[in-house]
Amino acid sequence: MALVHDLITQNRTGNAIGLPCFCTANEQVLRAVLAYASTHNFPAVIEATCNQVNQDGGYTGMTPADFVGWLKGMAQDAGIPMENLILGGDHLGPNPWKYEPLDQAMTKARAMVKDYVGAGFTKIHLDASMACGGEPNPSFAQIAERAADLCAVAETHAPDPGKLVYIIGTEVPIPGGETEEPAALDMTSPARLADTIGTHHDAFAARGLTDAWARVVSVVTQPGVDFGHSSIYPFIPAKAQPLSDAILNHDGLTFEAHSTDYQSTGALADLVKQHFFFLKVGPELTFRFREAIWALAELEDQTCPTPSNIRDIIDQQMTDNPGNWQAYYTGNEAEIATQRIYSYSDRIRYYWNDPQVGAALQTMIANLQQITIPETMVSQAFMGLEFGNIPTDPNQLIQSHITRCISRYYQAAGFTS
Numbered sequence: 001m002a003l004v005h006d007l008i009t010q011n012r013t014g015n016a017i018g019l020p021c022f023c024t025a026n027e028q029v030l031r032a033v034l035a036y037a038s039t040h041n042f043p044a045v046i047e048a049t050c051n052q053v054n055q056d057g058g059y060t061g062m063t064p065a066d067f068v069g070w071l072k073g074m075a076q077d078a079g080i081p082m083e084n085l086i087l088g089g090d091h092l093g094p095n096p097w098k099y100e101p102l103d104q105a106m107t108k109a110r111a112m113v114k115d116y117v118g119a120g121f122t123k124i125h126l127d128a129s130m131a132c133g134g135e136p137n138p139s140f141a142q143i144a145e146r147a148a149d150l151c152a153v154a155e156t157h158a159p160d161p162g163k164l165v166y167i168i169g170t171e172v173p174i175p176g177g178e179t180e181e182p183a184a185l186d187m188t189s190p191a192r193l194a195d196t197i198g199t200h201h202d203a204f205a206a207r208g209l210t211d212a213w214a215r216v217v218s219v220v221t222q223p224g225v226d227f228g229h230s231s232i233y234p235f236i237p238a239k240a241q242p243l244s245d246a247i248l249n250h251d252g253l254t255f256e257a258h259s260t261d262y263q264s265t266g267a268l269a270d271l272v273k274q275h276f277f278f279l280k281v282g283p284e285l286t287f288r289f290r291e292a293i294w295a296l297a298e299l300e301d302q303t304c305p306t307p308s309n310i311r312d313i314i315d316q317q318m319t320d321n322p323g324n325w326q327a328y329y330t331g332n333e334a335e336i337a338t339q340r341i342y343s344y345s346d347r348i349r350y351y352w353n354d355p356q357v358g359a360a361l362q363t364m365i366a367n368l369q370q371i372t373i374p375e376t377m378v379s380q381a382f383m384g385l386e387f388g389n390i391p392t393d394p395n396q397l398i399q400s401h402i403t404r405c406i407s408r409y410y411q412a413a414g415f416t417s
Contacts, residue, residue, distance in 0.1 A: 001165050008217055008254050011277050018272035020409035023047040023090055023282040025060045029289055032402040034078035040417045042410055047088035050095050054112045064119035088123035089116040094132050101133035110153045117158035126150050129170035144199035148207050155212050167256050168200045169220035185233055188221035190246035197250055218256040218278055226259045229343040235267040244274035262344055268412030284405050286349035292401035295381040296394050300364050303371055308363035317354050324350035368394040
């Protein structure tokens with residue numbers, strides 16, 4: 001992880017450089033990220049969350065080893081050098097089992113961390129902030145003690161613990177995003193930042209994790225950015241300045257910014273300037289993917305005699321299986337129907353792996369590959385494409401549309417082609 005340490009040193013000394021972190025398990029999105037990184041010879045940080053991937057399969061059905069094998073196959077297809085691929089584990093802790101008693105939840109969290117580092121994940125976000133089994137909300141000290149417990153597991157079971165870097169801190173929405181539209185954001189204060197760092201330092205020291213502490217590189221804090229189902233909370237640099245200044249009092253540390261999706265490119269660049277080194281993005285990637293699918297479905301309806309009806313199929317699957325969105329969206333029937341498809345929180349992303357949806361997607365792509373779509377129609381469906389360089393293959397159109405998100409994150413992080 002020499003690259004990460006070198007870039008962090010540059011960031012702390014005033015060079016506006018950071019790293020985008022792409023947190024998704026969507027195959028088309030991952031292929032687009034890897035293709036872009038390969039083309040420009042950029043590092044690619046790919047992350048999986050504790051809910052997406054764990055020893056029980058998560059909602060993707062993949063264990064950490066499964067995910068790594070799958071991702072490495074795509075990386076080889078894209079031609080990206082393995083040294084440019086950094087694997088991150090996000091919110092690793094007891095969250096998937098938080099309704100179980102603490103001892104059971106932590107036992108399972110230890111097993112998950114062991115599997116993550118054993119599979120080759122090297123960027124590890126330790127998050128033991130959630131109450132388990134009905135206990136009161138844990139204190140900062142308890143959170144830190146549990147994080148150190150999990151760190152000890154990682155250090156014991158990683159093939160080369162010296163390659164691990166750690167992220168601590170948890171002042172962000174739970175994995176999966178906000179359950180309600182946030183009315184206001186509670187920005188992290190310098191005092192809370194110091195408390196987070198101090199309690200974790202003491203907990204690591206108590207377990208003899210001095211070497212591991214030297215590889216803690218970032219703290220997750222709330223700089224005043226988030227998004228809800230229909231609202232975006234933009235970054236205001238002046239309000240975050242005290243927090244930004246405070247990190248320089250702690251040797252070697254930067255921030256990791258979560259929920260940066262839908263911020264302007266300028267706001268993302270401002271975050272990097274203020275030492276929010278890691279820029280996490282997830283739902284915006286699959287939001288762009290959904291936009292591309294909706295545009296292609298419109299082209300298919302206009303050009304194919306037997307269209308896939310993918311939009312109707314996914315709407316039906318979401319209606320029949322509402323578990324991934326029902327607790328999130330409120331309003332009348334029309335408002336909820338709009339949110340299911342167009343919400344910033346993008347709960348539709350949980351349905352792309354549904355077998356019926358997947359089959360419809362394959363049918364749509366096959367249908368469009370069998371015809372020559374006029375460039376004028378593509379231009380209408382995918383507005384803003386450069387004339388003379390308009391792709392007509394559906395897979396290319398999907399990839400180029402997702403790249404609208406990918407490219408701006410690299411740009412904001414200081415990577416130029």
